[in-house]
Amino acid sequence: MILNDIMEKESGKVVIVDLEQRAPARLPGNADTVAAIATPPGTGGIAVIRISGPSALELAARVFRGADLRTVSPRTAHFGRVIDEAGTVVDEVVATVFHRPSSYTGEDTVELSCHGGRAVAAAVLETVLRGGGRHAMPGEFTKRAFLNGRIDLVQAEAVADLIHAETRRAQRASIVQLEGRLSGFVREVREKLMQTASVLELSLDFAEDDVPLAEPAEHRRNLEESKRAIGMLVKSYDSGRVVREGIRVVIIGRPNAGKSSLLNALLGVPRAIVTEVPGTTRDYVEEAAVVDGTLFRFVDTAGLRETSDRVEREGIARTMAQLQDADIVIDVVDVTSGPDVEILLENERRWLSGIVPGGVGMCIALNKIDLKPESAVIQGAGMFPISAVRSTGIEELLAWLQVRARNLQPPLEDQTLIITNMRHRDCLARADEYLGNALEALDDGLTEEFVAVSVRNASDALGEIIGEVTTEDVLHAIFSRFCIGK
Ligand SMILES: Nc1nc2c(ncn2[C@@H]2O[C@H](COP(=O)(O)OP(=O)(O)OP(=O)(O)O)[C@@H](O)[C@H]2O)c(=O)[nH]1
Ligand SMILES: [Mg+2]
The missing domain is CATH 1.20.120.430 (tRNA modification GTPase MnmE domain 2)
Incomplete structure (x- = not known):
């Protein structure tokens, strides 16, 4: 050019x-006419079969008994019946007619609203397809809207x-x-x-x-x-990424610290496998949850330690990769893993500073306080005494996550343009x-x-x-x- x-x-x-x-x-002028069920699968009050393309009106008229859909005014709705080649009534429907270019796709379009339910909608669609339509590809109606210049x-x-x-x-x-x-x-x-x-x-x-x-x-x-x-x-x-994909909260810690148990406690459902064997989690487990309107993606990872097990080593490599993508990191510490929690924490902090990328929000979850209640008194910013199996302290941890989340995403009222x-x-x-x-x-x-x-x-x-x-x-x-x- x-x-x-x-x-x-x-x-x-x-x-x-x-x-x-x-x-x-x-779009080339010789586009064919396509049809598909436009409503979600499952049972509902109504289901809509959308027919779009140059011969949408004829095709719909072929299977519809009622007003002549080829001659009715655009944007009008008509009650009638869909019948198959044998003349059997498939369902009672309401047909809505749109003329190009004033339709979603920019083409002639007929929408048949039939009774909800998988079988009924499928039968109506099948009748339409046998009448000469092609089944639409995923996104094809919207693609046609783009190609016809309706939307960019x-x-x-x-x-x-x-x-x-x-x-x-x-x-x-x-x-x-x-x-x-x-x-x-x-x-x-x-x-x-x-x-x-x-x-x-x-x-x-x-x-x-x-x-x-x-x-x-x-x-x-x-x-x-x-x-x-x-x-x-x-x-x-x-x-924008945070708005769209959610806030990645990566849970790390030594083997057996209770990471998987914490994931389950945060989700409120048992999602990850929990056992007393250190090294249970070999790959990361990711699950999304909406907390007070904010989308979080919680990631449970393989415990970090020196190991000669090849599978576990691969899991650890993946944990390190997850850390690079984290918005927030929760480090889980088992308070029973040493006699003195202060010393435990000090070692933990030194270890963390070596592996967590700078600028990532971080907190420490002191886990298993049910086994060592005296460690629950340990205070500090970003420090949460919890019991993952008893769901103690989880509310406080979630509240902290919410505050961090607010700093990561634009306020809801904000109308400024963001790229997602x-x-x-x-x-x-x-x-x-x-x-x-x-x-x-x-x-x-x-x-x-x-x-x-x-x-x-x-x-x-x-x-x-x-x-x-x-x-x-x-x-x-x-x-x-x-x-x-x-
Ligand atoms: N008493 C008590 N036991 C816990 C708590 N959290 C976890 N456990 C137990 O600690 C063991 C390890 O828990 P997991 O959640 O599998 O620990 P993990 O950090 O995911 O372990 P790996 O995947 O092996 O690295 C299990 O036997 C849990 O039942 C807790 O708050 N209190
Ligand atoms: Mg685990």
């Missing part, structure tokens, strides 16, 4: 790149996030993106960059005429401004880097051409976020995360 522009200009023609030329390839990629991804959102915070972050805030920001910055690139390229053509179209200082100001805004978004990913998606972060980070290159090229006094190439690259990286520059691989990766019927 860039080469093309430059070549055209060299042949004497000045071309300002047309934004439309960079629009993504849209960020919004499509927000739909998936919204479906998977486990907490109110995650849900709010998704809805902000579904409303197009991130897309709006990206589009704005991208347009500015494309303008800058065009002006830079133009000044190439008029170089001999000695009429500077824009001062380098002005370019610098524009580029710096964009880079700053992008950089802030990249940084927001750290808090790794793909977006990567695109933004690349744009940031390209802008860095562009600024360097300006500093080094390189020709406008060099600067413009980097600016175009930055703008393409931004275009990838909203799907204006995209590949089939990216689309596949995004839409395969959806469930069927969405």
Whole structure:
């Protein structure tokens, strides 16, 4: 694209790149008609079978007895019956008709609401498929919405996030993106960059005429401004990740300290295997739990010690890897493992400082106080006397986790834009880097051409976020995360 522009200009023609030329390839006109159950599996009041595509109306009319769905007004609902080829009534349904482009997918769409229940919905869907539809792939309705220009990629991804959102915070972050805030920001910055690139390229053509179209200082100001805004978004990913994936609380300690018992106590259900044999946990065990609206991921790990057992050594290596990803670490100490708890703690602290990465929130759970009640008096910041098997002190530990969590995630009211998606972060980070290159090229006094190439690259990286520059691989990766019927 860039080469093309430059070549055209060299042949004497000045071309300002047309934004439309960079629009993504849209859905081919010969798309087929697809159908799927759009409601979750299981029994409910109603189930919805969605049919979308160029022949959605004919297909629905073929299996529906009632009003002629091909001629009814759009956005109207009609009671009737679905019948199979043999003329047998499959179910009574309400059909809702949407005409393109005013539907979720942007195509002609009919939604058949039938009675809830796996068998009924499956029978209605089967009848529709036998009538000539194809079963929709996971995420295909949303993919079509994207390909038909109804939504951009960020919004499509927000739909998936919204479906998977486990907490109110995650849900709010998704809805902000579904409303197009991130897309709006990206589009704005991208347009500015494309303008800058065009002006830079133009000044190439008029170089001999000695009429500077824009001062380098002005370019610098524009580029710096964009880079700053992008950089802030990249940084927001750290808090965004927490909103989306939850806060990783990694439980470590010596073998037999009671790590698995603590995991079970925190979850309130026996999840990890607990035995009196040191070295029971060989791999890490991860379980999510929502505590007061905050998503935590508790990770139980293999106890840390010198060992010649190969499996246990591998488990320990995995524990060390988990520590690198931890937001918070709980170290479990068995108070019965030594005569003097103070000395025990001192050794423990020395040991911890060698393995826990800096900046990670940390506390020590003094476990098994039921066996040594006198050690419950030990006080200190981030120090919790507990009994994992009796669930003593767990409330206090959870309260502390909540306080730490609040520092890690943005407040609920906060409307500022945050990035929660790794793909977006990567695109933004690349744009940031390209802008860095562009600024360097300006500093080094390189020709406008060099600067413009980097600016175009930055703008393409931004275009990838909203799907204006995209590949089939990216689309596949995004839409395969959806469930069927969405
Ligand atoms: N009395 C008492 N026993 C406990 C407590 N917590 C754990 N235990 C016992 O200590 C033993 C080890 O507990 P686990 O939870 O398996 O310990 P772990 O740290 O996961 O051990 P590994 O996976 O082998 O490293 C078991 O016999 C538990 O019943 C506690 O609070 N009080
Ligand atoms: Mg264990």
